[in-house]
Amino acid sequence: MPLYQRRSISKTVEEPVLVVALEGWIDAGMAAATAMAGMLAEIPTETLATFDTGDLLDQRARRPTAVIVDGVMEALSWPEIELRVGEDLDGNSIAFLTGPEPDIHWSMFVESVLELAHDLRVRMMVGLGAFPAPAPHTRPVRIAATSSSEEIALKIGFVQGSIEVPAGIEAALEMAFRREEISAVGLWARVPHYASGMPYPAASAALVDALVAVTGLSIDSSALHSAGDSARTHIDELIAENPKHHEMVRQLESTMDATEGNALDLGIVPSGDEIAAELQHYLNGER
Numbered sequence: 001m002p003l004y005q006r007r008s009i010s011k012t013v014e015e016p017v018l019v020v021a022l023e024g025w026i027d028a029g030m031a032a033a034t035a036m037a038g039m040l041a042e043i044p045t046e047t048l049a050t051f052d053t054g055d056l057l058d059q060r061a062r063r064p065t066a067v068i069v070d071g072v073m074e075a076l077s078w079p080e081i082e083l084r085v086g087e088d089l090d091g092n093s094i095a096f097l098t099g100p101e102p103d104i105h106w107s108m109f110v111e112s113v114l115e116l117a118h119d120l121r122v123r124m125m126v127g128l129g130a131f132p133a134p135a136p137h138t139r140p141v142r143i144a145a146t147s148s149s150e151e152i153a154l155k156i157g158f159v160q161g162s163i164e165v166p167a168g169i170e171a172a173l174e175m176a177f178r179r180e181e182i183s184a185v186g187l188w189a190r191v192p193h194y195a196s197g198m199p200y201p202a203a204s205a206a207l208v209d210a211l212v213a214v215t216g217l218s219i220d221s222s223a224l225h226s227a228g229d230s231a232r233t234h235i236d237e238l239i240a241e242n243p244k245h246h247e248m249v250r251q252l253e254s255t256m257d258a259t260e261g262n263a264l265d266l267g268i269v270p271s272g273d274e275i276a277a278e279l280q281h282y283l284n285g286e287r
Contacts, residue, residue, distance in 0.1 A: 003055055003105070003112045004083070009046040013085050015121045016093035017215045021128040022081070024101030025168030028191035029200025031130035035207040036098060038224050045086035045096065049116055053079055056102035056109060083116060089218040095120065101169045109169070110176045117182065124183040124215055127170035128207050130200075133190035136252035137235050141206035146174065146186040185214060192252075194245070195235060202228030 021027075021036040057079060065077040081099030088094055102109045117125070135142065170186055177184035187210045189203035205224035212219055239245045 002115055003108055004049040004051045004116065006049050007047055009048055009085060011046070011085075011087070013048070013093045013095070013120050015123045016085065016095040017211075017217060018095045018097060018117060018120075018122045018125045019128065019211065020097045020125060020170055020173060022097065022099060022101040022169055025166075025170075026129055026131050028130040028132045028196035029189075029198065029203050031189045031191060031200055031203035031207055032128035034199060034201055035128055035204035035211075035224065036096065038204060038221070039208065039219060040084070040096060040098070042220055042223070043086040043088065043094065045084040047082050048085045048095070048120075049083040051081035051083075051099070051109070051112070053081055053100075056081065056105055057100060058103040061103060062100055083113075085120075089220065092217055094217060095122065106169060106172055110172050113173060114176055114180060117177070118180075122182060124185070125173060125177045126211055126215060127174060127184075127186040128211070129168070129170060129186060130189040130191050130196075130203050130207070132193040132196035134252060134255070135190045135192050136249045136256060137192045137195055137200075137202070137232055138249060138253060139256050141203045142190045143206060143210045144188045144190065146171070146188070147184065187211060187214070194248075199231065200228075201225075201231055204228070 019036070019039070021032040023033060027033055062079050064079070066073060067075040067077065079100050081097075081102070084096045084098065086094055086096075097113065133142075174184040174186055187207055189207050191200050191203045201224050205221045205228050208219055208221040208224060211217065212221075239249055
């Protein structure tokens with residue numbers, strides 16, 4: 001039995017790209033959440049399906065928001081997981097899976113998403129995320145990929161060798177789509193580890209640009225790039241006040257400048273050991 005309720009919409013959806021960015025797992029610098037919010041602000045969408053969060057969320061971990069006016073309880077606003085659909089600048093169909101990551105019943109949720117994907121004839125699923133990395137804010141944000149296609153992974157860049165890290169729901173979706181022979185890719189922005197606890201819109205812009213490069217969609221990322229420029233100026237000011245931080249950034253620049261780019265110029269990714277170490281530091285900070 002599906003965990004969603006389907007709604008009627010005004011436009012026909014034709015072989016969309018499904019973009020997934022669910023809140024709850026690794027999203028350094030709020031890169032994926034900001035990228036999703038930016039796209040939804042630019043692209044008019046309609047809600048095609050809503051998921052029953054009563055069966056998916058721990059309400060004590062993700063409590064509703066109470067609306068109180070002059071001491072009177074007016075309403076409760078519940079967390080929502082939605083599938084929204086719209087069109088890019090060229091009229092291509094695009095779908096967005098948004099909301100909190102399910103706390104329970106992952107298998108049932110994945111099967112429900114797959115059912116919707118088959119109904120819509122989704123041509124590709126793209127998950128968005130970000131992790132803290134030894135990268136300077138003075139260089140373009142690099143992207144790492146996980147993918148059902150070796151060709152896509154080679155275009156974007158990937159972590160060489162074997163690495164074991166905790167997985168989010170996007171990983172479960174990616175594996176399920178691969179099983180169904182639907183192209184799937186996870187795009188992960190490398191956020192400077194010293195900026196991972198604050199909004200980092202440059203990473204959001206890089207995620208949208210990588211999404212465009214992989215799918216051929218037409219999406220305007222100029223607002224995110226502008227926000228990224230402002231954030232960089234602010235970080236520059238903070239770094240300038242501390243000689244040790246300035247030296248750290250200089251060393252990170254030297255290391256990155258010594259590497260080479262790739263086919264899409266989206267950048268070389270760190271080693272598995274680097275990712276594991278930075279991810280552990282990030283998780284320790286979260287706890």
